[in-house]
Amino acid sequence: xxxxxxxxFLSVVLFLFAAVVCSVxxxxxxxxxTTAVEAVVIxxxxxxxxxxxxxxxxxxYNMGHFDAPWSNQLRAGVLDALAAFTFSSVLLLSHIGxxxxxxxxxxxxxxxxxxxxxxxxxxxxxxxxxxxxxFTGYVFLxxxxxxxxxxxxxxxxxxxxxxAARYMVINLLGSGLFLLGxxxxxxxxxxxxxxxxxxxxETLDATGEYQIPLTVTIGLVSSGLAIKAGLFxxxxxxxxxxxxxxxxxxxxxxxxxxxxxxxxLIKIMYRVAGTxxxxxxxxxHILYVFGMAGIIMGSFWAIKSKYLNRMxxxxxxxxxxxxxxxxxxGGEAGFRAAMFQLIAHAFTKPLLFLAGARLSxxxxxxxxxxxxQGAAHRNRAAGAAFAVGxxxxxxxxxxxxxxxKLYFAVAAIEHGxxxxxxxxxxxxxxxxxxxxxxxxxxxxIYTPSPAPTPLPTFEPSPxxxxxxxxxxxxxxxxxxxxxxxxxxxxxxxxxxxSMFG
Amino acid sequence: xGNLLYxxxxxxxxxxxxxxxxxxxxxxxxxxxxxxxxIMDSGIYLFLASxxxxxxxxxxxxxxxxxxxxNYINPVPASLVLTGIVVSVSVTAVMLSLAVxxxxxxxxxxxxEIYAMSRRRAEHR
Numbered sequence: 034x035x036x037x038x039x040x041x042f043l044s045v046v047l048f049l050f051a052a053v054v055c056s057v058x059x060x061x062x063x064x065x066x067t068t069a070v071e072a073v074v075i076x077x078x079x080x081x082x083x084x085x086x087x088x089x090x091x092x093x094y095n096m097g098h099f100d101a102p103w104s105n106q107l108r109a110g111v112l113d114a115l116a117a118f119t120f121s122s123v124l125l126l127s128h129i130g131x132x133x134x135x136x137x138x139x140x141x142x143x144x145x146x147x148x149x150x151x152x153x154x155x156x157x158x159x160x161x162x163x164x165x166x167x168f169t170g171y172v173f174l175x176x177x178x179x180x181x182x183x184x185x186x187x188x189x190x191x192x193x194x195x196x197a198a199r200y201m202v203i204n205l206l207g208s209g210l211f212l213l214g215x216x217x218x219x220x221x222x223x224x225x226x227x228x229x230x231x232x233x234x235e236t237l238d239a240t241g242e243y244q245i246p247l248t249v250t251i252g253l254v255s256s257g258l259a260i261k262a263g264l265f266x267x268x269x270x271x272x273x274x275x276x277x278x279x280x281x282x283x284x285x286x287x288x289x290x291x292x293x294x295x296x297x298l299i300k301i302m303y304r305v306a307g308t309x310x311x312x313x314x315x316x317x318h319i320l321y322v323f324g325m326a327g328i329i330m331g332s333f334w335a336i337k338s339k340y341l342n343r344m345x346x347x348x349x350x351x352x353x354x355x356x357x358x359x360x361x362x363g364g365e366a367g368f369r370a371a372m373f374q375l376i377a378h379a380f381t382k383p384l385l386f387l388a389g390a391r392l393s394x395x396x397x398x399x400x401x402x403x404x405x406q407g408a409a410h411r412n413r414a415a416g417a418a419f420a421v422g423x424x425x426x427x428x429x430x431x432x433x434x435x436x437x438k439l440y441f442a443v444a445a446i447e448h449g450x451x452x453x454x455x456x457x458x459x460x461x462x463x464x465x466x467x468x469x470x471x472x473x474x475x476x477x478i479y480t481p482s483p484a485p486t487p488l489p490t491f492e493p494s495p496x497x498x499x500x501x502x503x504x505x506x507x508x509x510x511x512x513x514x515x516x517x518x519x520x521x522x523x524x525x526x527x528x529x530x531s532m533f534g
Numbered sequence: 535x536g537n538l539l540y541x542x543x544x545x546x547x548x549x550x551x552x553x554x555x556x557x558x559x560x561x562x563x564x565x566x567x568x569x570x571x572x573i574m575d576s577g578i579y580l581f582l583a584s585x586x587x588x589x590x591x592x593x594x595x596x597x598x599x600x601x602x603x604x605n606y607i608n609p610v611p612a613s614l615v616l617t618g619i620v621v622s623v624s625v626t627a628v629m630l631s632l633a634v635x636x637x638x639x640x641x642x643x644x645x646x647e648i649y650a651m652s653r654r655r656a657e658h659r
Contacts, residue, residue: 168614168617171621172617172621175621175624175625178625179624179625179628182628182632183628186632186635192652194632194635194636194639195636195645195648195649195652197632198564198629198632198633198636198645199645201625201628201629201632202558202559202567205558205571205625205629206555206558206559208625209551209554209555209558209571209574209575209578210555212575212578212618213551213578213581216578216581216582216585216614219582219585219610219611219614220581220585225610
């Protein structure tokens with residue numbers, strides 16, 4: 034066995050180890066240690082990605098002293114490693130990009146705990162990327178939910194506690210449905226390892242037995258994860274949650290936490306339920322309808338928002354809708370579009386949140402659009418970063434959003450049915466709506482303010498060093514790469530999907 | 535109906551799950567929501583435990599050198615229940631701490647009232 038085959042396991046364990054160590058470190062040491070661990074895990078993910086791409090196949094990693102189906106198992110292929118790379122990179126960039134605000138928003142004695150929570154999120158996301166066991170998936174889902182609640186509520190200002198309570202309630206509903214679904218899978222097939230469940234499901238699908246329990250089970254798992262990811266109409270917690278947390282938390286929650294749930298759902302569709310089974314097809318159609326509704330309604334509410342952070346949050350509801358539409362379209366083209374959107378949105382949304390925080394800071398800590406006029410002149414770097422993110426969301430060529438929309442269009446016209454034309458129509462309307470609220474914001478922040486610049490009421494950080502520029506460059510590089518070289522990422526996704534099932 | 539009576543443990547588990555789910559979703563009081571969540575989880579644990587039980591077999595503890603698996607019930611669901619309980623306890627602890635914080639800030643546990651108060655205070659972030 035090559036040493037690289039240990040890296041998925043080490044990625045999870047390293048984050049868990051860092052979480053424990055950070056709980057006893059001083060804040061500055063905890064921040065440095067967490068950043069170092071995140072960088073190491075990125076390197077591990079790249080090594081795993083190159084290794085699986087080179088060998089052209091996936092590998093399994095048994096834990097404990099038993100072989101499958103009795104062992105707990107990790108499984109890494111190109112797509113798993115690509116997801117791990119995306120999650121760890123966005124976690125690192127969001128962490129360093131929001132340090133300036135974390136120092137102010139979080140009590141000094143709790144700043145090391147914040148690093149502990151970020152590490153736990155990292156561990157959970159790595160486990161969700163690589164696990165091959167459904168119950169392990171459930172346990173790490175709950176770790177992800179609890180630590181996400183932690184990074185939200187650690188800012189003890191405004192309505193964060195209320196937002197956290199609403200976030201937890203919706204997430205617990207999703208977790209309950211998911212756990213019941215996992216129990217039913219175990220009851221129907223007698224296994225917890227994904228591939229063994231799939232064998233059972235395929236047998237039942239071929240013989241036509243237990244079709245109703247199977248449909249219910251797949252429905253429970255899919256709806257549980259969709260609720261947790263914030264699919265319309267379960268997105269109501271998003272504006273409060275993303276809008277009230279400290280910027281790093283907003284970036285992490287919107288950029289990668291919701292994507293962790295969706296990645297697990299895609300994995301279950303491929304590796305557990307099978308994308309073509311009768312029950313799974315029904316579930317995909319339902320997700321497609323809610324995804325379409327989410328795209329339009331999310332954009333509609335984003336247009337109505339008076340505050341910048343709420344607009345970005347509602348836009349997330351629309352972008353999550355895109356991913357579910359891709360899943361609903363199905364086939365290689367549909368899942369490629371969904372995965373591409375997952376990665377593109379993971380790089381774009383945190384940039385918007387972190388740049389938005391700096392624009393607000395330069396406008397007297399106000400998030401009202403009327404106060405943000407001319408903000409891009411007061412903080413040029415943040416203005417440029419926000420513009421890059423906004424242009425990408427609209428779908429300007431050379432940026433990630435354009436490639437995403439292109440792949441969705443390709444997936445939509447693949448079959449030429451009425452549903453596919455409806456998808457194209459919604460895609461066009463959504464692009465117009467996106468342009469309406471994002472371009473409006475960009476124009477406003479670049480329009481010189483008629484009144485004298487308001488004095489910042491925001492208390493500047495005692496530490497003048499702000500790695501925000503590094504973070505913005507990192508995110509912008511990701512967005513540009515996805516826009517300029519979509520074929521590279523697309524070929525990785527296609528190769529990953531072929532070894533995913 | 536006959537199937538429902540035959541599988542009475544699973545039926546009870548699903549009724550408990552539904553009661554808990556509806557309580558968690560619709561009750562406005564944080565503590566009642568929390569109780570709902572625990573009822574929901576207990577329903578799932580009952581479901582799992584009933585799947586692992588096989589009539590007329592012993593608990594999976596080797597006694598007298600008897601290693602024939604046919605004599606024991608399935609231990610896997612029991613271990614899943616145990617793990618699930620640990621998760622459930624952690625979530626309960628976090629939710630209780632949120633309830634304490636909400637009460638300290640708003641002096642009520644009714645989420646509708648808390649939401650209205652938060653709007654009146656213009657806590658937009």
